Amino acid sequence: MLLALNATFAKPTIYILATGGTIAGSSSSALSNRYSSGTVTVDKLIAAVPQINEIATIKGEQVSNIGSQEMNNEVWLKLAKRVNELLASKNVDGIVITHGTDTMEETAYFLNLVVKSDKPIVMVGAMRNSDSLSADGPLNLYNAVNVAMDKEAVGKGVLVVMNDEIHAAREVAKTNTTAVNTFASPNTGKIGTVIYGNAKFYMQPTRKHTKNSDFDITKIESLPRVDILFNHSNDNPDFANIAVKNGAKGIINAGMGNGNPYPSVLEALGNAVKSGVVVVRDSRVGSGETTNLGEVDDVKYGFLTSDNLNAQKARVLLMLSLTKTNDPKKIREYFLTH
Numbered sequence: 124m125l126l127a128l129n130a131t132f133a134k135p136t137i138y139i140l141a142t143g144g145t146i147a148g149s150s151s152s153a154l155s156n157r158y159s160s161g162t163v164t165v166d167k168l169i170a171a172v173p174q175i176n177e178i179a180t181i182k183g184e185q186v187s188n189i190g191s192q193e194m195n196n197e198v199w200l201k202l203a204k205r206v207n208e209l210l211a212s213k214n215v216d217g218i219v220i221t222h223g224t225d226t227m228e229e230t231a232y233f234l235n236l237v238v239k240s241d242k243p244i245v246m247v248g249a250m251r252n253s254d255s256l257s258a259d260g261p262l263n264l265y266n267a268v269n270v271a272m273d274k275e276a277v278g279k280g281v282l283v284v285m286n287d288e289i290h291a292a293r294e295v296a297k298t299n300t301t302a303v304n305t306f307a308s309p310n311t312g313k314i315g316t317v318i319y320g321n322a323k324f325y326m327q328p329t330r331k332h333t334k335n336s337d338f339d340i341t342k343i344e345s346l347p348r349v350d351i352l353f354n355h356s357n358d359n360p361d362f363a364n365i366a367v368k369n370g371a372k373g374i375i376n377a378g379m380g381n382g383n384p385y386p387s388v389l390e391a392l393g394n395a396v397k398s399g400v401v402v403v404r405d406s407r408v409g410s411g412e413t414t415n416l417g418e419v420d421d422v423k424y425g426f427l428t429s430d431n432l433n434a435q436k437a438r439v440l441l442m443l444s445l446t447k448t449n450d451p452k453k454i455r456e457y458f459l460t461h
């Protein structure tokens with residue numbers, strides 16, 4: 124169902140904010156795996172899908188034009204502030220953000236925690252560049268605009284639309300390096316589907332987001348450094364030590380299984396806590412909860428645990444948590460509610 128709009132018969136106004144990625148990628152061959160991300164401008168992305176102009180008043184803005192492996196705090200803050208500004212206007216009904224798939228889940232979760240609006244915010248990308256045979260970007264974009272116009276999308280936080288599926292920002296993850304069905308929500312499943320623009324929702328995100336989130340970046344110009352460590356057999360404590368030495372304020376440790384660090388890493392992380400760094404135990408597995416007080420004595424070491432966030436999402440939440448407090452009790456509460 125479409126949103127009730129500004130004027131009775133007016134089409135909804137949807138802003139497309141382009142940041143780059145494969146959806147804006149180009150290649151000299153329709154059959155090559157070699158291409159460059161972030162080379163096609165927002166105007167060309169819109170022109171490639173004329174059908175979206177029939178259903179909405181579309182306005183395009185270029186926020187950046189990068190492969191999302193280059194995504195950084197400056198673009199995040201700029202994007203979040205622009206989304207907040209646009210959605211505060213009664214003339215804007217929803218936002219679609221085109222983005223590379225590599226870090227889409229991180230940007231989606233960041234925006235989910237700092238945008239202050241109920242209006243639909245939909246992220247979309249592509250696995251095949253715009254010159255590919257059977258490029259997936261145009262239909263993904265068409266579907267994303269339809270979801271951004273849908274009243275069922277109101278109040279669900281930031282959504283990711285890819286490959287006919289709708290995922291919630293907190294849950295979604297890239298799970299395959301090249302497949303068009305790469306996005307999944309490993310802990311909860313997708314929340315809806317969208318088939319040639321026809322969206323249906325089946326689930327509702329329950330954790331705090333957007334208007335109910337505890338985080339606000341209105342006055343924030345930079346974010347604290349939080350590093351991720353990936354553990355393995357026969358590991359060593361060097362990366363943990365260097366993270367502390369080089370000024371990390373937080374560490375997400377993607378441990379083995381239920382977040383188990385290698386013994387020498389465990390000791391280095393314990394020392395990190397003693398020197399004031401907030402350490403969150405997470406898992407390299409990619410799904411499931413990292414349980415507090417499992418095989419590791421979190422109380423003795425002063426560690427927090429990530430609930431069921433993957434390491435890259437736990438990093439986003441810890442960065443934002445550290446903009447407010449260093450108190451582990453309060454940060455634990457954020458991890459259990461966002």
Ligand code: ASP
Pocket residue numbers: 143144145146160189190191192222223224225226248249250251
């Ligand atoms: N490296 C690209 C990016 O994330 C991959 C993609 O968009 O699918 O920008």
